[in-house]
Amino acid sequence: MLDLKFVVENPAAVKANCVARNVSADITAEIDAVVALDRERKTLQFEVENVRRRQNEVAQATGKEKDVEKRNELVAEGKRLKGDVGINEERLKTLEVELKSRVGRIPNMTHPDAPVGATEDLSVELRKVGTPRVFDFKPRDHVDLGRSLDLIDFEAGGKVSGNGFYFLKHDAVLLEMALQHFAIRTLVSRGFTPVITPDLARVSILEGIGFNPRGAETQVYSVENTDLCLIGTAEITLGGLHADEILESAQLPIKYVGLSHCFRTEAGAAGRASKGLYRVHQFTKIEMFAFTEGTLEASGALHLELLKIEEEIFTALGIPYRVLDICSGDLGGPAYRKFDLEAWMPGRGEAGEYGEVTSTSNCTDYQARRLNVRYKPTGQKGTKFVHTLNGTAIALSRAMIAVLENYQRADGLVDVPEVLKPYLGKDLIGRR
RNA sequence: GGAGAGGUGGCUGAGUGGUCGAAAGCGACGGUUUGCUAAACCGUUGAACGGAGAAAUCCGUUCCGGGGGUUCGAAUCCCCCCCUCUCCGCCA
Numbered sequence: 001m002l003d004l005k006f007v008v009e010n011p012a013a014v015k016a017n018c019v020a021r022n023v024s025a026d027i028t029a030e031i032d033a034v035v036a037l038d039r040e041r042k043t044l045q046f047e048v049e050n051v052r053r054r055q056n057e058v059a060q061a062t063g064k065e066k067d068v069e070k071r072n073e074l075v076a077e078g079k080r081l082k083g084d085v086g087i088n089e090e091r092l093k094t095l096e097v098e099l100k101s102r103v104g105r106i107p108n109m110t111h112p113d114a115p116v117g118a119t120e121d122l123s124v125e126l127r128k129v130g131t132p133r134v135f136d137f138k139p140r141d142h143v144d145l146g147r148s149l150d151l152i153d154f155e156a157g158g159k160v161s162g163n164g165f166y167f168l169k170h171d172a173v174l175l176e177m178a179l180q181h182f183a184i185r186t187l188v189s190r191g192f193t194p195v196i197t198p199d200l201a202r203v204s205i206l207e208g209i210g211f212n213p214r215g216a217e218t219q220v221y222s223v224e225n226t227d228l229c230l231i232g233t234a235e236i237t238l239g240g241l242h243a244d245e246i247l248e249s250a251q252l253p254i255k256y257v258g259l260s261h262c263f264r265t266e267a268g269a270a271g272r273a274s275k276g277l278y279r280v281h282q283f284t285k286i287e288m289f290a291f292t293e294g295t296l297e298a299s300g301a302l303h304l305e306l307l308k309i310e311e312e313i314f315t316a317l318g319i320p321y322r323v324l325d326i327c328s329g330d331l332g333g334p335a336y337r338k339f340d341l342e343a344w345m346p347g348r349g350e351a352g353e354y355g356e357v358t359s360t361s362n363c364t365d366y367q368a369r370r371l372n373v374r375y376k377p378t379g380q381k382g383t384k385f386v387h388t389l390n391g392t393a394i395a396l397s398r399a400m401i402a403v404l405e406n407y408q409r410a411d412g413l414v415d416v417p418e419v420l421k422p423y424l425g426k427d428l429i430g431r432r
Numbered sequence: 433g434g435a436g437a438g439g440u441g442g443c444u445g446a447g448u449g450g451u452c453g454a455a456a457g458c459g460a461c462g463g464u465u466u467g468c469u470a471a472a473c474c475g476u477u478g479a480a481c482g483g484a485g486a487a488a489u490c491c492g493u494u495c496c497g498g499g500g501g502u503u504c505g506a507a508u509c510c511c512c513c514c515c516u517c518u519c520c521g522c523c524a
Contacts, residue, residue, distance in 0.1 A: 042482075046493095049483095376442085
């Protein structure tokens with residue numbers, strides 16, 4: 001969430017940002033309410049604090065007073081004060097809760113260079129890298145390849161777990177593990193700490209990251225009779241890793257590469273491009289997550305580093321991709337700026353299409369404030385909120401689509417990308 | 433799952449109703465000493481919010497796992513929840 005003080009001091013800028021981000025009008029309208037509520041809160045806080053000061057004085061004096069009569073007078077005053085402060089305290093507490101919930105709905109501010117636009121088609125393509133391969137046969141999609149080579153079993157997935165689930169078999173298993181290993185090794189060599197995270201997390205952590213597990217539109221599975229949810233991404237657990245901590249400047253930046261399973265209900269996604277592995281309820285993902293000092297210089301630089309790593313991974317895999325600078329309307333709540341990589345998928349659409357494979361966001365202090373992750377800046381008093389960033393290293397299901405479709409051969413088998421051969425242990429997918 | 437013990441500042445840890453935001457140690461920071469490093473010695477050292485001030489800083493409120501309660505007064509007593517440890521059970 002945003003800093004309440006910032007909202008109160010810059011209501012016009014915050015409103016303009018909400019408009020650019022295409023959030024629902026009632027959120028924009030709430031900004032005035034926030035300003036008014038905050039004013040009321042301050043007045044009330046002043047009153048409550050005054051009464052409490054007197055209460056404290058009386059309580060201390062009572063302890064020291066030896067004379068029984070005077071002591072009884074003090075106790076009487078204490079009782080009176082206790083009654084006085086009650087109503088205001090209740091109101092203050094209510095106000096604070098309400099303010100927090102209202103401010104929490106306001107999206108993060110936006111990077112000045114991010115394209116302004118309400119809908120996703122207004123995101124800007126920064127560059128295309130690699131040339132889509134020209135096939136001398138009609139390329140098949142990964143569903144077809146997966147079935148014919150007995151790599152992916154959607155029917156069995158449907159039977160056991162429902163639509164949107166699948167079994168990986170044979171070389172698909174080796175391919176997935178090779179991609180995992182390749183990605184993690186790449187990140188470790190760049191100074192990231194490898195982590196395997198829990199696949200479930202508390203509601204409070206989900207909320208801190210900016211998910212809303214209880215809404216009607218939620219993308220998140222909840223576990224009945226607990227406060228746990230299945231995570232939609234390791235961003236949730238990695239972000240929560242340092243919740244309520246005060247880090248030392250010298251520790252920063254902290255860079256993690258996390259492995260987790262990801263679970264998504266994909267509510268409301270029916271009808272969207274969702275064939276095969278592209279949109280599924282469960283997949284494995286290698287996720288980068290970083291905590292930096294709370295300056296735009298620090299997080300901005302690391303954001304570019306995360307993007308560069310994502311590009312290096314897909315370049316190494318030999319898969320053509322394009323980079324999108326995501327427009328204001330499609331940033332989601334927490335992101336200050338976001339870049340997506342879309343990989344070329346020859347089997348998608350009529351003659352191949354780019355499909356999203358990674359996404360990296362700079363969330364500045366938006367998540368850190370709610371998760372309460374701070375650091376002590378060297379040479380300064382007090383603490384500051386860190387900045388958090390996340391980025392996909394490899395989402396296995398979608399990377400698998402790209403590999404299978406780009407590396408397929410006329411004979412129906414699939415070549416193994418050069419960098420994966422040592423990890424996969426063979427040169428050809430599908431031959432047994 | 434059963435029984436017990438705990439959760440206190442950046443860390444370790446004392447504190448069982450008032451003088452406690454909290455001893456002591458460690459760490460960190462500043463200084464003295466020193467050819468450098470180390471050691472020793474002296475000093476400083478929690479956070480959030482609000483108010484005053486040009487600022488250094490000062491004042492107030494809140495915070496001892498979280499939430500409620502008792503009391504004039506709670507780190508300390510009571511209730512609920514979360515977490516950690518030990519033992520037992522079960523198990524990959």
